[in-house]
Amino acid sequence: MPADVLRLATWNVNSIRARVDRVVDWLRRGDVDVLAMQETKCADDQFPTMPFLEAGYEVVHCGFNQWNGVAIASRVGLDNVEVGFEGQPSWGKDGTDAKAEARALAATCAGVRVWSLYVPNGRTLADPHYQYKLEWLAALRNTAEQWLRDDPQQPIALVGDWNIAPTDEDVWDMAAFAGATHVSEPERDAFNAMIDAKFTDVVRPYTAGPGVYTYWDYTQLAFQKRRGMRIDFILGSPELAARVTHAEIVKDERRPGKKGDPAPSDHAPVLVDLSR
DNA sequence: ATGTCACTAGCTTAGTGA
16 A cells, blocks of 8 residues: 555454455455454454464454454554443343443554444344344444544544445345345434434445445355345544545455365455545 | 355254354
């Protein structure tokens, strides 16, 4: 990258241990300065830090077990690390063992406050996980609004797997999602509430649909059949949004390899270039 | 063509989550 550009990316890696070589290889090839990762699927002491260090990246991770897990790798500084956001809801079988999951991690990189976010899936509309998802999003919105009240000029990037397709164009076939999560009105309302709070989708203007996705199910040859969903987003505060010069979805990193090659993640990386 | 993948426990497979 030229010295006046900051390249920031997000990627649901679906297990960092299964894919660390592929991820670090892309960091090099993609000339990425900061990468937020989701679904690392490991505890902190299992995270493969060395390959990142060898490639010139600091890395911070938050993972408690085999589920969820978020990380940030940066070659432009990694300061003021924060695990979880104020008011982040907990999840557990009952009130006693409920605790905040490894779904939110922040660091300041080259002056940009980066939040790596893994929004709860929701599972089904009738599942308690769905209410948890909505509460999680509402809490994030409230807290993020406060960050902007505290400092309206702050460059903030809320990036990750939002597990919401905000418009009908963001899924390959709305009929296939009848009664499903990711497309329901409450979820879309929750996403749009982030937009209303002045965090704008800075990638969509550079990647207009229809047929533009960030995720393709592993089953049923979904990628080959172009059956995907746009659920990974980079939302920027006004200051950050004003600095965006380019954005793209790196679909090639989702492409299945030759037989015998390690499988790709089911998500593609999403990136933005910022002037600095 | 019974074409998804990755995790765990404690197994050579089932259960879970996505």
